[in-house]
Amino acid sequence: RARLGAPPASLVIHAAGPFQQTESCPVLEASIRNGCGAYLDVCDDADHTLRAKTEFHDAAREAGLSAVVSTGVYPGLSNVMAAYMCRGAGSPFPDSSAEKLRYSYFTAGSGG
Incomplete structure (x- = not known):
């Protein structure tokens, strides 16, 4: 979206998955990269949740993104x-x- 000149989304709700046994958090990463205001996912995988919290916390904070992960x-x-x-x-x-x-x-x- 950002490359097309569209404004970033105010809120991204990631309910599509997959979350289990994944090595990355692509929707969270895209939300940070594209300047979204808030991100929420329904992940229930402990490794994915830990990765989202540890690897992307600082980047999300710097981008001004409020991220709520593992809401279920x-x-x-x-x-x-x-x-x-x-x-x-x-x-x-x-x-x-x-x-x-x-x-x-x-x-x-x-x-x-």
Whole structure:
């Protein structure tokens, strides 16, 4: 984007991965290089998280990038989805309250 003359993104949310067993943090690196304001990822791999924090902390700080790594999807995002469903989620009965909510999910990496 920067080479095309487009302004940098205010916020980069990296939820695509892969994070497990990777040797680099390319989206974080690009966020620093392109002058983004903030970066957030959902990484759940300890080595990747450590690499992001140790190898890129100083560069992110110098670039003015607020980086929040390893925020996770489950239970974070799953709790938001549950709250949304309990609040009605387009229900024809918006004033009713949930007594029980059950759902299942399959994760192949980030979460679980």
